[in-house]
Amino acid sequence: MKLLREKIDKIKPHFQKGGRFEMLHSTFDAFETFLFVPDKVTNRGAHIRDSIDMKRTMIIVVTAMVPALLFGMWNTGYQHFIATGTEAGFFDNFLHGFVKVMPIVVVSYVSGLAVEFIFAQIRNHEVNEGFLVTGMLIPLIVPVDVPLWMVSVATIFAVIIGKEVFGGTGMNILNPALTARAFLFFAYPTYMSGDFVWISGLLKGEGIVDGFSGATPLANASLGNTEAVPSAMEMFLGTIPGSIGETSTLAILIGAAILWFTGVGSIRIIASVFVGGLTMGLILNAFAVNPFMEIPAWKHLIMGGFAFGAVYMATDPVTASQTDKGKYIYGFLVGFLAILIRVLNPAYPEGMMLAILFMNVFAPLIDHNVIQANIKRRLKRASGGSNTLNKVQ
Amino acid sequence: MNFFHLVCVYFKLKKIHVYLLNFKLTATRKKMSEVIKLKKGLNIPLKGKAEKVLIDPGPPGQYALKPADFQGIRPKMLVRVNDQVKAGTPLFFDKYNPDMFFTAPASGRVIAVNRGERRKILEVIIKADDKIEYEEFGKADPDKTDREKIVKRLLQSGLWPLLRQRPYGIIPKPDSRPRSIFISGFDTAPLAPDYNFIMQDSASEFQAGIDVLRKLTDGQIHLNVSVDYPVPDVYKNAAGVQLNYFSGPHPSGNPGVQIHHLDPVHKNGTVWYIGPQNLLVIGRLFLKGVVDFSRIVALTGSEVINPQYYRTTMGASVDNIIRDNIKEGNNRFISGNVLTGTRIPAKGFIGFYDSQVTVIPEGDHHRFMGWASPGFDRFSASRSFFAWMMPGRKYVSDTNYNGGPRAFVMTGEYEKVLPMDIIPQQLVKAIIVEDIDKMENLGIYEVVEEDLALCEYICTSKTEVQTIIRHGIDLMIKETS
Numbered sequence: 001m002k003l004l005r006e007k008i009d010k011i012k013p014h015f016q017k018g019g020r021f022e023m024l025h026s027t028f029d030a031f032e033t034f035l036f037v038p039d040k041v042t043n044r045g046a047h048i049r050d051s052i053d054m055k056r057t058m059i060i061v062v063t064a065m066v067p068a069l070l071f072g073m074w075n076t077g078y079q080h081f082i083a084t085g086t087e088a089g090f091f092d093n094f095l096h097g098f099v100k101v102m103p104i105v106v107v108s109y110v111s112g113l114a115v116e117f118i119f120a121q122i123r124n125h126e127v128n129e130g131f132l133v134t135g136m137l138i139p140l141i142v143p144v145d146v147p148l149w150m151v152s153v154a155t156i157f158a159v160i161i162g163k164e165v166f167g168g169t170g171m172n173i174l175n176p177a178l179t180a181r182a183f184l185f186f187a188y189p190t191y192m193s194g195d196f197v198w199i200s201g202l203l204k205g206e207g208i209v210d211g212f213s214g215a216t217p218l219a220n221a222s223l224g225n226t227e228a229v230p231s232a233m234e235m236f237l238g239t240i241p242g243s244i245g246e247t248s249t250l251a252i253l254i255g256a257a258i259l260w261f262t263g264v265g266s267i268r269i270i271a272s273v274f275v276g277g278l279t280m281g282l283i284l285n286a287f288a289v290n291p292f293m294e295i296p297a298w299k300h301l302i303m304g305g306f307a308f309g310a311v312y313m314a315t316d317p318v319t320a321s322q323t324d325k326g327k328y329i330y331g332f333l334v335g336f337l338a339i340l341i342r343v344l345n346p347a348y349p350e351g352m353m354l355a356i357l358f359m360n361v362f363a364p365l366i367d368h369n370v371i372q373a374n375i376k377r378r379l380k381r382a383s384g385g386s387n388t389l390n391k392v393q
Numbered sequence: 394m395n396f397f398h399l400v401c402v403y404f405k406l407k408k409i410h411v412y413l414l415n416f417k418l419t420a421t422r423k424k425m426s427e428v429i430k431l432k433k434g435l436n437i438p439l440k441g442k443a444e445k446v447l448i449d450p451g452p453p454g455q456y457a458l459k460p461a462d463f464q465g466i467r468p469k470m471l472v473r474v475n476d477q478v479k480a481g482t483p484l485f486f487d488k489y490n491p492d493m494f495f496t497a498p499a500s501g502r503v504i505a506v507n508r509g510e511r512r513k514i515l516e517v518i519i520k521a522d523d524k525i526e527y528e529e530f531g532k533a534d535p536d537k538t539d540r541e542k543i544v545k546r547l548l549q550s551g552l553w554p555l556l557r558q559r560p561y562g563i564i565p566k567p568d569s570r571p572r573s574i575f576i577s578g579f580d581t582a583p584l585a586p587d588y589n590f591i592m593q594d595s596a597s598e599f600q601a602g603i604d605v606l607r608k609l610t611d612g613q614i615h616l617n618v619s620v621d622y623p624v625p626d627v628y629k630n631a632a633g634v635q636l637n638y639f640s641g642p643h644p645s646g647n648p649g650v651q652i653h654h655l656d657p658v659h660k661n662g663t664v665w666y667i668g669p670q671n672l673l674v675i676g677r678l679f680l681k682g683v684v685d686f687s688r689i690v691a692l693t694g695s696e697v698i699n700p701q702y703y704r705t706t707m708g709a710s711v712d713n714i715i716r717d718n719i720k721e722g723n724n725r726f727i728s729g730n731v732l733t734g735t736r737i738p739a740k741g742f743i744g745f746y747d748s749q750v751t752v753i754p755e756g757d758h759h760r761f762m763g764w765a766s767p768g769f770d771r772f773s774a775s776r777s778f779f780a781w782m783m784p785g786r787k788y789v790s791d792t793n794y795n796g797g798p799r800a801f802v803m804t805g806e807y808e809k810v811l812p813m814d815i816i817p818q819q820l821v822k823a824i825i826v827e828d829i830d831k832m833e834n835l836g837i838y839e840v841v842e843e844d845l846a847l848c849e850y851i852c853t854s855k856t857e858v859q860t861i862i863r864h865g866i867d868l869m870i871k872e873t874s
Binding site for chain 1: 805
């Protein structure tokens with residue numbers, strides 16, 4: 001390590017102000033801090049600081065997505081071989097999926113990070129780690145057969161319009177990964193919906209076995225083909241067609257556990273999204289007039305992208321509500337609206353993406369009201385004399 | 394009696410036992426309900442807690458008074474280099490309050506007035522005499538002295554600055570009257586001294602101090618203790634105070650948190666507060682008639698070989714207590730605790746309000762792939778390092794930032810360590826954009842830096858929260874004066 005450190009120290013001056021490669025300053029800095037925690041010490045305020053930093057936080061979120069990614073790879077192969085009627089073992093499935101999914105991951109990271117590095121240099125700030133998460137999220141929420149150039153275009157669009165124009169990580173209003181998906185959804189709808197996009201090879205018309213439909217459970221349900229909807233166990237485990245990372249509720253719950261336990265993701269949001277979805281589901285059950293509305297409320301939670309959105313998307317701290325109470329309201333409404341859109345809007349088979357984006361926009365309003373309530377309460381207490389606050393804090 | 398019968402009896406007895414146990418529990422709970430329980434906060438598990446051994450290290454040689462210890466004053470010098478002073482002789486006064494004096498902690502010769510940028514006075518250094526001589530203020534019985542005389546006496550002797558007020562954490566104006574006065578009888582800061590140990594044998598001075606405070610306010614004197622620490626007899630026997638019980642981790646020992654829960658301040662009216670050891674100094678002035686700043690200081694931190702308590706004086710050089718007691722290496726010396734203390738040189742001086750000196754290693758070295766290390770030895774308030782697997786472990790923490798500054802990304806972190814009905818992140822943001830209205834509404838009157846020091850500690854984005862809070866307070870003072 002010492003040798004590496006010496007090497008870095010040797011070339012460092014070239015990248016600093018006045019150096020030969022000054023225009024690569026941010027890039028160099030990003031790689032240097034990636035390899036070594038800076039030697040900067042505190043000079044004001046608290047003399048010691050918590051071990052956590054943004055890199056660690058983001059790496060933990062990425063780790064939490066790994067189960068969904070690995071399962072998504074396996075499932076890609078599994079679905080492909082079912083569709084083509086080929087016998088395949090575990091490794092065949094995984095390998096097929098790996099070959100299909102890995103390029104999407106690479107393209108997403110490369111195009112997004114390129115934009116990040118350029119902006120960091122222009123704006124003269126450090127490269128933000130936020131994209132480490134976005135770059136992993138994007139591959140997990142697209143259909144496996146999406147053309148790579150689309151992934152690249154969508155990622156660049158999301159990073160620039162969704163994030164950098166507002167000032168970078170921490171300043172954005174909309175979740176960048178969902179911005180990318182919304183962009184794809186509205187710009188290239190034929191590649192993002194329908195019965196043929198969810199399973200690799202179907203779009204190219206590779207030999208499909210007779211009677212096979214590539215429709216997702218949600219698509220079937222919305223058409224009223226309730227008998228074609230897979231069993232709850234299949235949907236929970238994730239052996240169903242869908243976007244790469246969204247199918248397995250089990251893998252997502254493992255991720256949720258990691259986020260919750262490390263304290264990186266907000267359990268307030270995750271839990272209240274599920275409660276919100278369940279509530280809407282029950283309301284729809286009560287007034288059911290078609291088979292889709294009759295689907296048991298709890299089943300909605302394991303269908304489509306609901307669980308994925310709840311755990312990885314709605315919890316984005318920047319675009320979610322920032323106050324503790326606001327998080328409950330925000331999460332509840334995300335779940336509530338997602339099921340509402342999903343079931344009652346015929347144009348969109350899945351409502352999670354739009355529900356989260358919609359609530360991203362409303363999160364500041366929720367926070368505003370929570371803050372106003374706090375202000376009023378505290379004013380009342382200060383003018384009302386002492387000893388009125390005895391509740392546990 | 395058959396076996397079945399026995400079993401029945403056994404379970405009946407057990408039922409009665411459980412019932413009694415429950416009854417007992419509810420009884421204790423009822424008693425506990427008078428305790429103000431604070432759940433939010435964090436005790437950072439650091440190595441180097443002072444052992445309960447009291448050492449007399451001998452004369453420190455040099456003393457200093459540092460104007461930077463006092464928020465919001467503009468010092469004007471009254472002495473020059475080479476002047477002879479006694480303990481209690483005014484060294485400078487506040488330009489804004491000309492009767493507010495700041496006096497020498499010991500007798501001797503002024504050997505230096507160190508100045509910084511724009512001739513700002515940094516410290517006035519005194520080389521002490523072998524035998525300390527005191528300015529004579531005369532004994533006085535606080536009960537028989539009227540308020541005006543008490544105030545004058547405190548101002549002249551330089552003990553008035555021991556009092557501080559909320560809002561803002563500044564020295565109160567001599568003509569103001571507080572709604573109440575708070576004494577936080579315990580300190581929850583990292584490695585903080587144990588007041589049960591420090592305060593023994595000081596009953597008379599403590600009582601005299603309280604008697605003085607009672608003259609200063611028409612309201613109550615709140616003496617706050619924690620059920621998590623042993624309560625000194627001195628506190629239990631104190632007359633004329635309202636004893637309040639708190640429980641919970643740091644910052645429950647901060648006066649700001651206690652004021653928030655018992656007598657919250659807003660725009661109008663002030664609440665004063667004073668530390669227990671500082672109150673003893675005021676007590677001594679009335680009992681003995683002299684300014685005697687002596688106090689017990691805990692020497693703490695992972696780089697101290699034998700962390701223990703020392704009998705010394707405010708403003709004394711730390712040289713004589715740390716000599717031969719510090720591990721080799723590049724260390725940081727702090728007057729106060731690791732969260733709010735002031736950085737001092739190795740031969741620096743103890744701050745005006747501090748009862749603790751901390752020595753920790755500097756962190757000016759690179760760490761390879763910090764984001765990927767399992768981190769069994771790295772403490773974090775989050776559970777993102779595997780250190781959570783070892784509860785009860787104590788850590789060595791250095792002064793490294795452990796990361797680079799970022800925009801706010803994480804939310805809900807600050808709330809976990811601030812046991813107040815305040816939304817900290819919004820307050821910090823309001824200060825950053827200098828929105829006076831919002832700052833006022835969001836609680837700037839109720840906090841000072843130390844209350845949000847833990848927010849700064851745990852911040853993933855490495856935001857300088859304490860600096861921001863002080864900036865906000867300075868803005869408020871400027872705006873409202």
